[in-house]
Amino acid sequence: MKFSVFVPPCMLEEKKECPVLYYLSGLTCTHENFIHKSGMQQHAAKEGILIVNPDTSPRNVNIPGEDDAYDFGSGAGFYVNATQEPWSKNYLMYSYVTEELVELVNKNFAVLPNKKGIFGHSMGGHGALICALKNPGQYQSVSAFAPICNPIECPWGQKALKGYLGDDKEQWKQYDATHLAQNYAGTPLELFIDQGSDDNFLKQKQLLPDNLLTACAGNDHLQAIYKQREGYDHSYYYIATFVGEHIAYHAKFLKN
Numbered sequence: 001m002k003f004s005v006f007v008p009p010c011m012l013e014e015k016k017e018c019p020v021l022y023y024l025s026g027l028t029c030t031h032e033n034f035i036h037k038s039g040m041q042q043h044a045a046k047e048g049i050l051i052v053n054p055d056t057s058p059r060n061v062n063i064p065g066e067d068d069a070y071d072f073g074s075g076a077g078f079y080v081n082a083t084q085e086p087w088s089k090n091y092l093m094y095s096y097v098t099e100e101l102v103e104l105v106n107k108n109f110a111v112l113p114n115k116k117g118i119f120g121h122s123m124g125g126h127g128a129l130i131c132a133l134k135n136p137g138q139y140q141s142v143s144a145f146a147p148i149c150n151p152i153e154c155p156w157g158q159k160a161l162k163g164y165l166g167d168d169k170e171q172w173k174q175y176d177a178t179h180l181a182q183n184y185a186g187t188p189l190e191l192f193i194d195q196g197s198d199d200n201f202l203k204q205k206q207l208l209p210d211n212l213l214t215a216c217a218g219n220d221h222l223q224a225i226y227k228q229r230e231g232y233d234h235s236y237y238y239i240a241t242f243v244g245e246h247i248a249y250h251a252k253f254l255k256n
């Protein structure tokens with residue numbers, strides 16, 4: 001598995017220990033889209049935060065058809081642990097991003113292991129939300145750009161969850177941010193949800209933020225901040241515009 005890391009100057013030059021922020025990308029992305037297109041480096045440098053961006057799936061694992069669709073298989077791991085063959089051997093993205101990658105980063109970079117945030121875009125926004133909701137207290141901050149908020153109810157999510165987890169919809173709920181938010185009983189958590197108003201995938205009902213906001217409103221342990229950006233779409237131009245605001249938001253929690 002490849003992943004990219006941005007090391008802030010204060011870690012490189014002043015040998016300071018820094019907080020760490022994991023960014024989970026969306027469908028079709030590799031570990032490079034975010035570093036090429038978001039412009040996050042200047043903001044992470046200013047705040048002194050190490051950024052880690054994993055790939056979105058295993059690659060070249062010789063599963064027939066693994067590269068055939070943009071929304072399933074390569075580039076579309078959906079941050080779940082697959083239980084269905086042939087995916088279950090390699091497609092363990094949830095354990096990878098919450099455990100294996102974290103251990104690797106903690107061992108190899110001078111990060112503060114208890115100052116850890118997570119954010120992401122679209123499929124990766126879904127990933128960030130479920131990682132935080134399933135692991136109360138593990139992430140000090142979470143935010144998402146145009147996340148898939150209720151995958152059990154949208155075409156992208158239904159295709160992926162059926163393929164990786166099988167037909168039992170009870171299993172799907174374990175990876176659904178809206179369902180997890182309805183049942184969350186952990187330490188108080190704030191979810192920062194960002195959404196462009198002119199996002200085609202919002203219009204196609206792939207994202208369903210209202211369902212997650214309703215779930216949060218009914219749960220005293222959760223607080224949602226929802227920012228709708230007038231006229232913005234789903235692209236990296238949108239992410240590049242607001243990534244500084246997200247990194248500053250995480251810094252409030254990670255640098256106190």
Ligand SMILES: N[C@@H](CCC(=O)N[C@@H](CSC=O)C(=O)NCC(=O)O)C(=O)O
Pocket residue numbers: 025026027028029033037070121122123124234235236
């Ligand atoms: N090719 C697909 C859409 C693919 C797409 O828009 N991917 C987004 C994330 S969407 C949700 O996870 C993305 O980040 N693309 C990479 C980029 O650099 O823009 C289609 O045609 O519908």
